Amino acid sequence: MKNRSIITLLLLMFTLGAVLVGCNFDDSADEVDSDTTTEDGTESESEGVDxxxxxxxxxxxxxxxxxxxxxxxxxxxxxxxxxxxxxxxxxxxxxxxxxxxxxxxxxxxxxxxxxxxxxxxxxxxxxxxxxxxxxxxxxxxxxxxxxxxxxxxxxxxxxxxxxxxxxxxxxxxxxxxxxxxxxxxxxxxxxxxxxxxxxxxxxxxxxxxxxxxxxxxxxxxxxxxxxxxxxxxxxxxxxxxxxxxxxxxxxxxxxxxxxxxxxxxxxVVKESSTELNLYETNELDRVELSASSVDQYQDDENFSLVDDAEIRFLRFNHNLEDLGNENIRRAIDLGWDKVAHADVILNNGSKPLYGLVPEGFSTSPDDTDFRDLNGAFNQGNYEEAQAFLDEGLKEIGKDSTTISIMSSDDESMMKTAEYLKDQLETNLSGLTVEINVVPFEQRLELEKSIEYGISISSWGPDYIDPMTYLGMWVTEGSANRMGYSNPEFDALIDEINNEQDPAARYEMMLEAEKLLFEDAAIGPAYQVTNAVLQxxxxxxxxxxxxxxxxxxxxxxxx
Missing domain, CATH: 3.40.190.10 (Periplasmic binding protein-like II)
Known part of the structure; x- marks a missing residue:
């Protein structure tokens, strides 16, 4: 056992060393010297000492x-x-x-x-x-x-x-x-x-x-x-x-x-375990922890939970026969345990999401949180989800369907994809799930061209107002990327853009979110919170x- 431990330790050190070389950690200090010249020919002090x-x-x-x-x-x-x-x-x-x-x-x-x-x-x-x-x-x-x-x-x-x-x-x-x-x-x-x-x-x-x-x-x-x-x-x-x-x-x-x-x-470090190793060896100054590491570090003086306004959600390709069906989309949104996903799979403080605009992001003119005003959408049980799926399949003339879930290749997205597959296939009879993992940049391009089934997508707000989330879904909008269209929704967004009264505008934004979920347009997953070592x-x-x-x-x- 003792000799085996030594061998294991040596292998671990060799592996970490290889990772550092691959990420250029071994020679970054050598490459950055005091004689560095910028692109415009000016010299800059690069010792980095105050x-x-x-x-x-x-x-x-x-x-x-x-x-x-x-x-x-x-x-x-x-x-x-x-x-x-x-x-x-x-x-x-x-x-x-x-x-x-x-x-x-x-x-x-x-x-x-x-x-x-x-x-x-x-x-x-x-x-x-x-x-x-x-x-x-x-x-x-x-x-x-x-x-x-x-x-x-x-x-x-x-x-x-x-x-x-x-x-x-x-x-x-x-x-x-x-x-x-x-x-x-x-x-x-x-x-x-x-x-x-x-x-x-x-x-x-x-x-x-x-x-x-x-x-x-x-x-x-x-x-x-x-x-x-x-x-x-x-x-x-x-x-x-x-x-x-x-x-x-x-x-x-x-x-x-x-x-x-x-x-x-x-x-560029794709694996959270590698990031953590680099933090522990003082090669990185800030890392976001994966679920498996949170419990270990939650008492560390450098640990904190950092709330984020970024959301993760299921982007449905409305151009496809099965995912173009409202009942099938609603079944998928209902067919998995978002609470367990946030608490167990992510385990980083992230919160299950049952709307589009996240909590703590925007308050009304009378200082009430948007999420409190609109409440939760599409909550239910697996029996209800199965009933929606059965009705949707009947409407498209099928007994079963296979959908593809696209995920980018970072750890949290891939874990979410695997959890979704297990949950949906376990809880919904007649639904088979295939996972397609692609690089982040490719995911963006495939979304842009609407070449996917379901994409585990993310959205960080562009400005601090609910319209940064709601305005995404106008017909053929550049952020729509899923073929969704509702003329009533488009007209309401146009009214919001021209309304000058803050109270009336806020009421319209609440109504716009309700319309999206009446259509089961998207499937919200979670609001990001980052477990951080900084x-x-x-x-x-x-x-x-x-x-x-x-x-x-x-x-x-x-």
Missing amino acids: TETGTEQVLNLSENSEIPTMDSVHAHDGVSFTALTNTTEGLYRLGVEHDAVLAIADDHQPSEDGLVHTFTLRDANWSNGEPVTADDFVYGWQRIFEDTGHYANMFETAKILNATEILNGEKSADELGVEAIDEKTLEVTLSGPNPLLAQNLTFPSFLPQNQEFVESQGDQYALEASNLLFNGPFIMSEWKHDQSWQYKKNPDYWDAEAVKLEEINVF RTNIKDLAYHPSGAEFTFKWAYIE
């Missing part, structure tokens, strides 16, 4: 997937959003307390009727030394429509003039309500007053782009760190695809004095409920 405190200002993090894109026109995921908003800056950014704070804009003056907004830009430069101008915003915003950007609908949400007409093909991108008055003055015209405009403008789709640089790169733009320009608190100094990327403090950032971190290393000397690392997950600008190592 000259005042002597503390090394280096942060090591992980993500479970590669960055899908660094082009703000096409970004549509949290990993890309975090990378973009820490290296590129728009008119506003989210502050430590998640409020919208002026960024490249030094001043914002709305007209008396709230329709015309004039932004004065501060002196700021791109990483090639060129100034950030109003034309960069005009170009970046118009390009989203010209290049079929994923989040063009955010301009409609923000009520930018003519955004709806451009999306409908009735007007051209150059008619968008944005104009460069001069190099430092940007004028934005709205179709109606929007009290959420500043918050909307923190979203990555509203980032500027330097036209000359983008066009000079052609189809290589944003594919590598060298094919990018930066104007934010950090530059991306290195990007090893599917392995790691590195940020360094941008010495030419307009607010560089506020930035304490000198270097941030982000490693070293206590990390301060002011902003973890946002909407848009980009993290802001590093104000973070520092104590």
